[in-house]
Amino acid sequence: MIRKIGVILLGLVFLGSMAWTPVFDPVQAEVRKPTADADYARTKLSKGGIFKASYTSEPDAVPVNRLISWKLKVETPDGRAVKDAEITLSGDMPEHGHGLPTQPRVTKNNNDGTYVVEGIKFSMTGWWTMTFTIKANGKTDSVTFNLQLK
Ligand SMILES: [Cu+2]
CATH class of the missing domain: 2.60.40.3340 (Domain of unknown function DUF4426)
Structure with missing residues (x-):
């Protein structure tokens, strides 16, 4: 049971990191930097x-x-x-x-x-x-x- 939950949690963390990847794209971050203000x-x-x-x-x-x-x-x-x-x-x-x-x-x-x-x-x-x-x-x-x- 605990192992199953662990696997599900790991799966969620993995999916989550994939979804967030574009936010940390360094190229994008560089282009956006001066646009803040x-x-x-x-x-x-x-x-x-x-x-x-x-x-x-x-x-x-x-x-x-x-x-x-x-x-x-x-x-x-x-x-x-x-x-x-x-x-x-x-x-x-x-x-x-x-x-x-x-x-x-x-x-x-x-x-x-x-x-x-x-x-x-x-x-x-x-x-x-x-x-x-x-x-x-x-x-x-x-x-x-x-x-x-x-
Ligand atoms: Cu220059």
């Missing part, structure tokens, strides 16, 4: 709530190891175009302590609240942050976008 929205309010910023990438699916350009759109929180912003940016891999291999910058103000950013190159897959510091109308604020590149 990161969001990957392409439109965000700046930290101090002064600007609303959004970006589009060319190409849209952000590639690795290719020189690409982004278009950054800057608005007030209620949606009015901010046409005279001074913008600087920096890219980082927070887990690795390094940035982009290039020094991208805004090369064109389209005078409609959008700005062309050229010279962006992500050198490896993983979690990146792109921080834009925006200065306009006598105010400065920054916004950070998260990216998970594959």
